[in-house]
Amino acid sequence: MSLVGSGLVGGWRRGQAVVDQLDVAVEPGRVLGVAGPSGCGKSTLVRVLALLHTPWRGSVSVDGTEVRQMRYRAPAALRRRVGVVFQQPRASADPRLTLSDLLTEPLRAAGERDRAVLDARAAELCDRVGLTAELRTRRPHEVSDGQLQRACLARALAAEPDYLLCDEMTAMLDASTTAALVSVISAEVDRGLGVLTVSHDEPLLAAWADEVVRPWSG
Ligand SMILES: Nc1ncnc2c1ncn2[C@@H]1O[C@H](COP(=O)(O)OP(=O)(O)OP(=O)(O)O)[C@@H](O)[C@H]1O
Structure with missing residues (x-):
């Protein structure tokens, strides 16, 4: 393996x-x-x-x-x-998405549409990478580089x-x-x-x- x-x-x-x-x-x-x-x-x-x-x-x-x-x-x-985290979070994050939508992108790409499931998963992933709840509804330009990189790590881990x-x-x-x-x-x-x-x-x-x-x- x-x-x-x-x-x-x-x-x-x-x-x-x-x-x-x-x-x-x-x-x-x-x-x-x-x-x-x-x-x-x-x-x-x-x-x-x-x-x-x-x-x-x-x-x-x-x-x-x-x-x-x-x-x-x-x-x-x-x-x-295979998940990937890149050097520049701003270059790899769609500026139109909230952090919650950003980090559940892989799940939506895999066909998940249930909002409750996506929200619960976003909350769980945010906890895992140390992002507080109020950051979930912000867009990339409203968070720091470190917070955005945490979201990009969460996105990379989203599909386990x-x-x-x-x-x-x-x-x-x-x-x-x-x-x-x-x-x-x-x-x-x-x-x-x-x-x-x-x-x-x-x-x-x-x-x-x-x-x-x-x-x-x-
Ligand atoms: N998308 C691309 N199109 C054309 N050339 C590229 C592209 N990406 C990288 N290169 C070229 O390939 C070579 C290797 O680049 P790469 O980014 O893989 O190196 P690196 O070791 O990661 O560099 P660094 O440590 O500076 O990030 C460089 O000469 C670079 O200019």
């Missing part, structure tokens, strides 16, 4: 691979740290593992099932098993994924919000969530990750 990328090669411009023959395995109940210099391809690797970007070569498999088509063609059941990919999730947050988000995720890891976290923050990786890999060094 794991989210595995094997022999991954990919990038954005023909002939310029930024992910070049990488093997990576995200295992249940463990935190894998990925470090590397700016621009080397860490976010690209995350996008491939999140089934959002098609690699040129190699494969991604989720618990032994190889994902043959990526992006909107990837099977929804597999996509739901087996794997969570964090792409510089805490880069723009203060130390206390970083600690709070890491603590929320650590509780999920204790319940079996497998995490891959990309970060420039070496002390954070040293403290949080079970193992740190540096695929772009040497």
